[in-house]
Amino acid sequence: MKRHVTVNDHSAKIEIEGSRLRYEREDGVVIEGEFSVEGTSVLLNGRSYRVSKGAGKEIWVNGRLLSMEVFDPRDLRPGQGATVNQGRQEIVASMPGKVIRVLVAAGDTVEEGQGLVVVEAMKMQNEMKSPKAGRVAEVRARPDATVGAGEILVVVE
């Protein structure tokens, strides 16, 4: 399982396989090792951490407060299960990154799940898909542009 992470406005990625974890930050710092999770208790490389969620993006680990979001790079938006696919939809960058390709133009008709924009972050390319069938009202993403988390890329109506 792979996930993207934003932590205090920096990016990282995490990958687990069985009981092994690999956590890589954008600054190149890598944490690798064996883990075990039991409720709020995490053992990582034999060290014990207590992890508790706070309000919103807040998460506390051993008394330290982090602002963190984790999301599936395949999802359009972080931390949300079902999205409401009605009305005007703003497709936003789920994490800071760089626009690699813009796949649609204003006025195009799109199907639900059709790719709109490709954004690269942490050396992983994510295709942002349309949450609904409709017409592209606006394309704000420009190739090679750097985008911040939450920035509007495309509007579908």
Added chain:
Amino acid sequence: MFSKVLVANRGEIAVRVVRALRELGIASVASYSDADRGSLAVRLADEAAYVGPSPSSESYLRIDRVIEAAKRHGAEAIHPGYGFLSENAEFAEACAAAGIVFIGPPAEAIRKLGSKTAARRLAIAAGAPVVPGTEQALSGWEEARSAASVLGYPVLLKASAGGGGKGMRRVDGESDLQSALRDAASEAGRAFGNSEVYIEKLVEEPRHIEIQILGDRHGHLIHLGERECSIQRRHQKVIEECPSPFMASHPELRQRMGQAALKVARAADYTNAGTVEFLVDRDANFYFLEVNTRLQVEHPVTELATGLDLVEWQLKIAAGERLTLEQKDITWRGSAIECRIYAEDPEHDFMPAPGTILHLSEPSGPGIRLDSGIFEGWKVPLEYDPLLAKLAAWGLTRESAIRKLDRALAEYVLTGVRNNIAFFREVLADAEFREGRLSTSFLERFFKRRKKTEADPEIEAAAALVLMLESSSAGLQANGTSRWLNSGREELLR
């Protein structure tokens, strides 16, 4: 002794008083506003009385409603806690008129000590040292100059009608006096409609040290030693200790300050528990500041060091019992330190941070005392002071107390509302704090030398791991409840 007492307060202090009542076999009545219907005090008390809507001006500060609630429940006495009506002479009188005992000093003593200026005059008359200065407003520049040269610079200009730092100016030398006088007077005029200014000697980097007093209604009055409360933010205490680390190098000071406090208390015919506050300078000169005619927030450190129960004594004294302790019986053992856990953000100027407590795991173990008014799922109301709990530690030495307190802070998990738990660990690790080099400007200077440490990447990895597992379907149980809440509940049931 009483058979039923109403607690006219909320939060941790209401819990503290309810506990004392239960220990003495007295039925307790918690009072609550709309926001506090689900509070811990209501849950722990034998009975609970509604006193009005959430704003304190419509509930906890309403003398008529509080007294009516006491009557309705048949309470013979009211414990006011601290804040709210605790220092309100009118309330003490209204209790008496309703045939209810007010657990605190007589209304007359509250009046004598209630106003800062009246208390200062009383202290001077009683022979307690006060910060030297002019009693009356300055008539003009000539009087200011001669007064300042007698006092010696630096001096402080203060608005007669003042408060909150308005109309206050520090003056370091005569060359600055004239302009400072003009500025202070005009600022005071704008703020209070009264431009009168007086002058005081400036006590530089003072310590705030206060003396706990206890007196019965039969003329017996003793002091229980000091508490040092120099660590403050926005003039509000956040860490308190007993004994003061300053006493180690000034062993005679406790006795001298204790005697001065008793002089003031006697002059006001004081009874029950009270606190006389002083400023102490580097040379161990101390100056009377004010009297708090009630139980203090920080009373647990005195209880830990003396082994006495102040709330129990408040109840006994109010019931007319004799204070059976003599001054010579009072001894101080070891060292106690308390920190106030607030729902506030130390990273943003200690802004209050209300919210719902999502996860709570409270510390315990050797040497730890926790006076808490919260529980998991409790919504910290917007309407009141954001004090959540007081965590105190006792050790044979100050070093040992600090180590225990730090350990307990490390165990403390409180999420959902921003709080100062992690911040206290930084303060306890500070070299100046460890050496006991304290003053009321400690925190201001601490922020200047404070270094932010980067989070260990492994901490990030642990957090990301948990969020990842939670966001995947495995993290949510079939009924859609969060593993977090469930594991928290399980922990409480252990």
